[in-house]
Amino acid sequence: MVKMRENEGMNRAPSIVVIPTINEGANLRRLLPDLLALPVDVLVVDDASTDDTVAVVESFAAQTGRVSLLRRPEKLGLGSAYRTGFTHAIAAGYQYIIQMDGDGSHRVVDLEKLMQEATSAPDIDLVIGSRWIPGGAVLDWPKHRELLSRSANLYSRYMLNLNVRDNTAGFRIYRGTFLKRIDLRRIKSEGYAFQIEMTQEAARIEGTIIEIPILFVERETGVSKMSGKIILEALIKVTQWGLLRIIGQCLHRAHAGLARACNHRNTL
Ligand SMILES: Nc1nc2c(ncn2[C@@H]2O[C@H](COP(=O)(O)OP(=O)(O)OP(=O)(O)O)[C@@H](O)[C@H]2O)c(=O)[nH]1
Ligand SMILES: [Mg+2]
Numbered sequence: 001m002v003k004m005r006e007n008e009g010m011n012r013a014p015s016i017v018v019i020p021t022i023n024e025g026a027n028l029r030r031l032l033p034d035l036l037a038l039p040v041d042v043l044v045v046d047d048a049s050t051d052d053t054v055a056v057v058e059s060f061a062a063q064t065g066r067v068s069l070l071r072r073p074e075k076l077g078l079g080s081a082y083r084t085g086f087t088h089a090i091a092a093g094y095q096y097i098i099q100m101d102g103d104g105s106h107r108v109v110d111l112e113k114l115m116q117e118a119t120s121a122p123d124i125d126l127v128i129g130s131r132w133i134p135g136g137a138v139l140d141w142p143k144h145r146e147l148l149s150r151s152a153n154l155y156s157r158y159m160l161n162l163n164v165r166d167n168t169a170g171f172r173i174y175r176g177t178f179l180k181r182i183d184l185r186r187i188k189s190e191g192y193a194f195q196i197e198m199t200q201e202a203a204r205i206e207g208t209i210i211e212i213p214i215l216f217v218e219r220e221t222g223v224s225k226m227s228g229k230i231i232l233e234a235l236i237k238v239t240q241w242g243l244l245r246i247i248g249q250c251l252h253r254a255h256a257g258l259a260r261a262c263n264h265r266n267t268l
Contacts, residue, residue, distance in 0.1 A: 013066065015096035015115065015173075016041045018085035020078055024102040025052035026221045032060045032067065034108040038115070040098065042067045043089060045081040048074050078170075078225070079194030083184045090180050097179050099172040103219040106171040110214040117212050118173040125178035125207035128164060128199075129171030135213030136166070152234060156196050159242025165211055167199045168192045168234070178207055191230030193237045200241065 017040050021028065028044070035042060044057045046069060054071065061067040070084060082099060089097045096118055100106045110129055118127045130136045132153055138146055149168060156167045182201050189197045202209055 013039045013041045014094065015039065015098055016043055016089045016092070016094040017098040017100050017111075018082060018089060019044050019100055019102040020081035020085070021046045021049060021053050021057075021102040022075060022225060023049045023051045023053060024222055025049065025056050027102055027104045027219065028053060028056045028060075031102065031104060031108070032056070035111075036060070036064055036066060038108070038112065040066075041094070043070065043085050044068070044102070045070045045072065045085045047072045047076055047081060075225075077190035079187065079190040079197075082194065083187060086174075086179060086184060090176060093176070095176050097174045097176055099170060099174070101170055103222055103224075105216050105219055107215060107217060110171070110212075113214075114171070114173050114212055117210060118175070123208050124210060125175050126202050126209045127173040128166055128169050128209065128211045129214035129216075130164075130166035130169055130211035131214060131216045132165040133211050133213050136211075136215070137213075138216045138218070140218035141216070148231070152192060152231075152238075156234075156238045156242075159238050160196070160200050160245065162199060162203055164199050164203070164209060167196045170195055171214060171216075172198075178202075181205055189233065189237055191226075191233050193230075193234040196234060196238060197241075 017035060019028075019031075019042065021044055032042065042060075044053075044067065046053055046057070048071075054069065057067060057069045061069060068088075070088065072081070072084075086097060096115070098111065098114075100111065106129065114127050114129055118124055131138050132150065138149075153165060153167050156162065157164065160167075182198070182205065187194065187197050187201065199209070
């Protein structure tokens with residue numbers, strides 16, 4: 001691993017962007033210069049890319065000293081890449097930990113907006129770049145992808161009772177101290193389910209979550225890693241979590257009803 005910058009007080013950027021990659025060399029070559037124009041450091045978590053991803057990252061690391069690279073020997077999953085990246089970022093003491101795809105779908109202009117919001121109030125724990133609130137949109141996405149994303153969000157919002165429109169969004173800023181409160185070892189999902197599980201956990205520990213509209217742009221180069229397995233994982237997990245939540249609620253109500261009935265009998 002290229003060494004991460006230690007906490008150098010005022011000299012180091014307060015924020016770090018964690019980018020998971022597999023074969024995103026062409027995209028990183030365009031993304032990194034724009035990102036590094038902002039006051040951020042970058043950590044790339046790469047799973048055995050066979051293109052020039054590693055060379056591109058190492059070259060920016062050498063030129064700027066603000067880019068780190070964590071290399072893993074095989075494709076270990078998006079969720080696991082983020083868990084590893086987040087763990088390093090938390091340990092290094094960054095104030096804001098940013099999650100962003102390396103395929104160009106998440107725009108740096110939108111990141112600037114997200115950063116403004118994240119830093120606008122001390123109580124904001126999680127900022128989500130949202131496609132599905134007014135002002136948000138997708139560009140060049142096939143209709144079936146839009147339908148899939150919209151239905152996944154509707155289903156997870158209903159099943160998990162989440163007040164977030166874009167649960168599957170991968171463009172986010174966590175306050176470092178807040179992310180530290182989430183036990184990442186308990187988060188087991190890998191694909192879209194990872195984003196949903198993190199949203200669910202953030203809501204469970206009563207974080208302040210806001211959504212900011214973004215324009216999500218379909219990748220121009222490279223290959224999508226989205227698969228049927230990722231969709232199935234999300235469908236199964238959301239259904240399991242949702243049913244457990246609903247059963248828990250029913251048991252709670254039944255217990256409360258029983259207690260009320262007993263109290264009533266005792267007062268007769
Ligand atoms: N390290 C690592 N990165 C991954 C893995 N899967 C996907 N990525 C990266 O995560 C980011 C998002 O993956 P994409 O393939 O664009 O998947 P997506 O954005 O969910 O789906 P599309 O809309 O089809 O692009 C990209 O930067 C990928 O290179 C993985 O298993 N390990
Ligand atoms: Mg993508």
